[in-house]
Amino acid sequence: MLIVLNFSCFSPDHKSDADAGLQDTALVNRLNLKAYAHWSSFPDSTMILGRRALALSDSIRYRTGKIDAFRNLGIGAYEKGMYSEAIAYYNQAISIATEEDDHGRKAKILSNLAMPYIALGVHTEALKQLNLAIELADSYHLPLIKAHAIHNMGMVYHYQHKDDNAILYYRESLRLYESLGDSSRSTFILGNIGHLYLHKNDLQHAKELYDQSLNLAEKNKNYKAIGNALQSLGSLYMEKKDWDHALSYYLKAKATLESTGEQTEYLRLLDNLATCYLRMDHVDAAIRYSELCYELAKQNKQLYYIQSAANRLGTMLEKNQELSRAIFFYKEYKSASDSLYSADNKEQLVRNEEEFKFKKQQNELESLYRAKVLRRNYILLVATVLIVSLLVIAVLLVKNVKDKRKANEALRNTNEFIEEQHALLEESDNFKKSLLALVTHDVRAPINNLNRILMLIRDGLVPPEEIKKLLSYNSEEFDSTINLIENLLLWVNQHLHASDLVISEFDVMDIFRQIHGIYIKRLEEKKIKLLMECDEGLKALADAEVVMIILRNLVDNAIKFCKPDNQITLRAAVNDQNNRITFSVIDTGVGMSRQVQENLSTVTEPVSHRGTKNEKGYGIGLQLCRYYLGLSHSELLIESRQGQGSIFRFELDRSTDGRHIQDIRSLRVPGQM
Structure with missing residues (x-):
């Protein structure tokens, strides 16, 4: 695992723009500094603070603040694995920096921009951005930015497994930083060079570099760097199959990183511990650390570690014959992999690039247009x-x-x-x-x-x-x-009264369970099975009481016209065409003729119908369903075949705030006949 340098290459120049007040710009600068301070440990906080800084910069027309805010948003998106979004944020920052002739910030962000391109495997574009950053750094005498860009050059070759080229660039970056009296980056660069020698199977040279990295980190009391160096040594001993030393270093790294609150490095450590225990055939410990890694990665939306932990858990659980859990983690692995490397990411990348080029051309045309407008005024x-x-x-x-x-x-x-x-x-x-x-x-x-x-x-x-x-x-x-x-x-x-719906978010499966509780006795008496099918975690946005009334009437009707051993299915699933939830009540009862269906669609008077056990029906429930669905901007659709059963379905809005997991399960209610 590479160590990413995402440090600020120089202290922000917090000058105020001409139209911005000193107090407001100082607040923007503080927000941007706080956002940057959290990029590694809490990238979500980086993005939240970055958006606040961006909004305030917009309101006071503080363009320097906007540049820093967009850069922080790009850093946060990159740390969360949202590479296309990171590229879009960086390009917006570069566009403003170009208009403001802020060469220092532009060079710095160009170096940052290379990182998501590296992660997406677009190495040619990454090298292009880094060369531009180095040219600007040379032209305007920005040695720290040049050192940062050269380090990232090494990362490009590192990802391409061109170890010798990567080592040359890393060493040049290390030389530049140390010549400027900045040793804070040295521990991470030494670690990256050590990884390359480990890849070349030169274990002795790798250990020397890891020891140097650890000693320097301890000297500077940089606990994140100490944790990183300790787990690098753990990985070295794991390659040697010296399990005792490997675990010793990993556990020391664990204690160190837990004291810092560092999230990304801690995820890497959990991943390494799980791998180590798996190689030692300690499957229970490997599963425990993989689950810890998966849960923390899900909380922080770190797609790379979700992918790694889910794949390992799926493999181990499959061998343990825990097939349902294994399937779940394989699905999580596929979902994370698709998000990281899907064609959509690459298409979005192309769209972002085209949008950036278009905006650049548009800005140039607008400048020409403004000059002409002045003459025609x-x-x-x-x-x-x-x-x-x-x-x-x-x-x-x-x-x-x-x-x-x-x-x-x-x-x-x-x-x-x-x-x-x-x-x-x-x-x-x-x-x-x-x-x-x-x-x-x-x-x-x-x-x-x-x-x-x-x-x-x-x-x-x-x-x-x-x-x-x-x-x-x-x-x-x-x-x-x-x-x-x-x-x-x-x-x-x-x-008698105007009906006002109380719109709120509710869990669909909770509604289904309440329906089952109401009718369990009648279901048992008629020996009818009730199935509930619902996307797990699915939340609807509607009046929950009204939905209960509609479903209760439809289920009551289905029970009425079912015979013993028939089946009723309550189903809710997302319609991909309009992103609404389709609710269905499906029964295998006596069904309806075409004439009865037509009568139902045009009924204006209550009509009594008898069920399979001579139960009475009046048609009021159907009128209520249609009335409340009309208030909810929906309609009741009916399909039926005589002797085969009926389907009643309608659609409601889906909650966009709730999390949606594509994992549809068919549940048979416990204790049901």
């Missing part, structure tokens, strides 16, 4: 006065005509609205009459039955063994009546 001013006078006259004439048209249009719209409301009132009145007739009969009947049973029990006319049978016989009818009353109350509330 006087002529345009005179022409504008004349045109405005004519326009005022024309506007007054047009306004008079438009006012008359608007009055006529408003009158026509009012008449149409009145006619529409009249039709809706008639339709609503007919529905209420039909509903009243249906409810009068179907609510009165079970209450009368219960009253008769209670009278018989009171008078002692029913033997005790018959009481349970009578109550059981009437319980299903009461369940249906209760469901009718609940839907009826919702329907009445809908017509």
